[in-house]
Amino acid sequence: MFENRESHARSPAHEVALDCLAAGVRRADPEHATRDAVAVEDDRLEITADERATVDLTEFDRVLVLGGGKAAPGVVRALHATLGDRIDDGLIVVSEDDPAAGGSIGAVTVAGGGHPLPTPEGVAATEDLLELAETADERTLVLAAVTGGASALLAAPAGDLSVGDLRRSTRALLDAGADIDEINAVRKHTSRVKGGRLAAAAAPATVRTLGVSDVVGDPPSVIGSGPTVPDGTTYADALAVIGRHGIDVPAIRTHLDAGDAGEFPETPAPDAGLPGTTYVVAGARTAIDAAAAVAAERGYEPCVLSSRVRGAARATAPTHVAIGEEAAIAGDPVEPPAVLLSGGEATVDVHGEGEGGPNMEFALAAALSLAGSADGAGDELVAAAIDTDGRDGATDAAGALVDAGTVEDRGAARDALDRNDSLGYLGRRDAALVTGATGTNVNDLRVLVVPDRGD
Structure with a gap:
């Protein structure tokens, strides 16, 4: 899975860290997870995920598959394997560099769009998706595949907004360190597909959503900005977000002001009666549990710190290291040998022009803490963090693997962090982890290995 694994696996502790990361990514594979969650028996679609449901397929004349996200192709491959020619039509929007883009999976067209920022191609594909949704009727079953990345990929600007307006506001919110709830409040109120609007377009169809979660706690309304899920936020909430973070995109403010004044309809509220239910087939805990199982197999006691870590990545690293020490x-x-594990969604406050996402910022901050351990408690520890989709932020690295020897010049390392150039520093130290696109996305996975003293 990892390029140059041999150079990274320089001790048993490093090997365990790599094996735990790889196991987490593989277990969160969306095709594998969806195959485990769906089955057809006697004309009944059985869904077993966080909730259990049965759908009587004889009640429907037509089955559509709609959605998008980085992991959507895997979900659809599993649906195709399970339902075959029962699927009549469909369209999903995936990253334009996904090998599946431009092709089809059975009856489902796979269109390419942009990530992490929306593109005109993604807008065109989403328009086609909305048109297909609007052909649904009460005898249609819509199976929605919604996974991490759908927020950018499913792009349908509302009102007079352009894709450029969406790009500028999204970029500004990301650079300002806005959290996912804040970003989604704005996205939902500047879109014709998010915040339940896809389900509204498909009404009166029956909608069942299969989600692969890249957000803390797996709330369906946040995964992919909840295109099939009611929205509890308002135009006023979105205005508060852009005011709080000083987002200066005039067209966005004008649109939100108009919506707050009643010129545009609100997103469907929780009491709007949208015709759908969401089943999360994989999330952060899926990856953590798989990593914990591998740690135990290797003779290390696994200890899950949290699947819900959030906040600035560089700020969470010293706490992880302190627990390891x-x-x-x-x-x-926990008694060593042990492996500490966490997941969630950390962020980066951008104030420099370097390269590196939250997992590399976490790794570099962890390396600084390990190198600065006054009593040598961190000397043998190994820390690693990756984004499970294989791309940390806008980089081609998934994350990094570090130890106390990664940082030789603490001043240079701190300077790299201040310039948001964690990839620049860690790349030069041969600490960056490269996987390529993994086909899944359950956000961050962090591993801290605590070997027996002297190992």
């Missing part, structure tokens, strides 16, 4: 010295909260 406590385990190494005092055997709390």
Whole structure:
């Protein structure tokens, strides 16, 4: 899975870290997870995920598959394997560099769009998707594949907005360090597909959504900006977000002001009666549990710190290292050899022009903490963090693997962090991890290995 694995696997602890990361990504594979969650038996579609449901296929004349996201092709391949020619039509929007883009999976067209920022191609594909949704009737079953990345890929500007307006506002929100709830409040109120609007377009069809979650806690309304899920936010909430973060995109403010004044309809509220239910087939915990199983197989005690870590990546790293040091010295909260695990969605506050996403910022901050351990508690520890989709931020690296020796010049490392150039520093230290696109996206996976002293 990892390029140049041999150079990274320079000790048993490094090998365990790599194996845990790889297991987490593989177990979160959307095709594997969806195959485990769906089956057809006697004209009944059985869905077993976070909830259990049965859909009587004889009640429908037509089955459509709609959606998008980085992991959507895997979900659709599993649906095609399960339902075959029962699927009549469909369209999903995926990253334009996905090998599936431009082709089809059974009856489902796979169109390419832009990520992490929307593109005109994504807008055109989403327009086609909305037109297809509008052909649904009460005898139509819509199976929606909604995964991480759909927020950018499913792009349909509302009102007089352009794709350029959406790009500028999204970029500004990301650079300002806005959290996913804030970003989605704006996205939902500047889009004709997000915040339940896709389900509204498909009404009166029956909608069942299969989600692969890249957000903390797996709330369906946040995955891909919830195109099939009611929205609890308002135009006023979106205006508060852009005011709080000083987002200066005049067209966005004009549109939100008009919506707040009642010139545009609100997104469907939780009491709007949208015809759908969401089943999350994979999320952060899926990857963490698989990594924990591998750690145990290797003789390390797994300890899950949290699947919900959020906030600035560089700020969370010292705490992870401190817990690892406590385990190494005092055997709390777990006796070594141990592997500490976490997932979630960290962010980067951008104030420099370097390269590197949240996982590399986490890794570089962790390396600085390990190198600065006064009593040597961090000398043997190994830390790693990756984005499970294989791209950390806008880079081609998934993340990084570090130890106390990664940082030789603490001043240079701190300077790289201040310039948001974690990839620049870690790349020169041969610490960056490269996987290529993984086909899944359950966000961050972090591993901290605490070997027996002297290992």
